Amino acid sequence: MRATLVVLGILLAKTAYVLSIRKKVTLENLRNAYPDLSQREIETIAKKAFRNLGIVFAEMLYLRFAGRRAIASHTKVSNPELFDKALSQGNGLIVIAGHFANWEWLALGGALILKKNFAVVRKNIQTSFTERFLEKMRIRTGNTLVNSADIRKMYRILGSGGCIALLADQAAPGESTRVPFFGRDVPTFEGPARLALRTRAPILFAECLRAERGEYHISFQEIPFEDLQGDSPENIHELTLRHTKLLESIIRKHPDQWLWQHRRWKYI
DSSP states (O other): OHHHHHHHHHHHHHHHHHTTSSHHHHHHHHHHHOTTSOHHHHHHHHHHHHHHHHHHHHHHHHHHHOOHHHHHHTEEESOHHHHHHHHTTSSOEEEEEOSBSOHHHHHHHHHHHHTOOOEEEEOOOOOOHHHHHHHHHHHTTSOEEEETTOHHHHHHHHHTTOEEEEEOOSOOOTTSOEEEETTEEEEOOOHHHHHHHHHOOOEEEEEEEEOTTSOEEEEEEEOOOTTOOSOOHHHHHHHHHHHHHHHHHHHHHOGGGBOTTSOTTTTO
């Protein structure tokens, strides 16, 4: 079933590209991020990025109904010991990631392999058919959902030794701290840095890559902040800068697996 869905997803992605659905935004983002690349090179990355997004949409249908063993069998975690060590410190754990490869598979498959459920932070979206579908998909293996405005609940989760997972690469409100991202200062969500600095919960960046056979390879990198004490604006900016730099370095290595269709630089 997965293979058939992926083929359909790729076909839909090609159609979206031909019909210029989010194509202009994608090409503009890539030109700004890679000013030294030719137009042909930019378009090549854009087509692959649309293909990636088509696979993501197709696999959302698969993840909604697939068995746990099937999901886990296509998920590999290279350094689970780093995750376990961070969690054992007793302050909870913050795992951040970007819209890379399939971020939904990262949350479901990662939790199954690590045998630790995530409290996944989501935007406060009004109830709709799509949102209800996504909610059922995201919680079916034991993960829970936390609205992004429910800060108290996040503190409670960390205080009880839980693990919060969130995506930190979308456009933040214009008044948020600004850090360089592909050479331009952009407003970036302060939540991960603020939570970590206040609770001393360690932060791990989860890198998720899709391999040729459809497996997802997950690896963790620690974002150190022992030198930062207190949640001053300067410390929030510095810690936000650190995880944004890491995100950019990963995107530069695998640009075709990131979500270029999003208007990340709209508040410049």
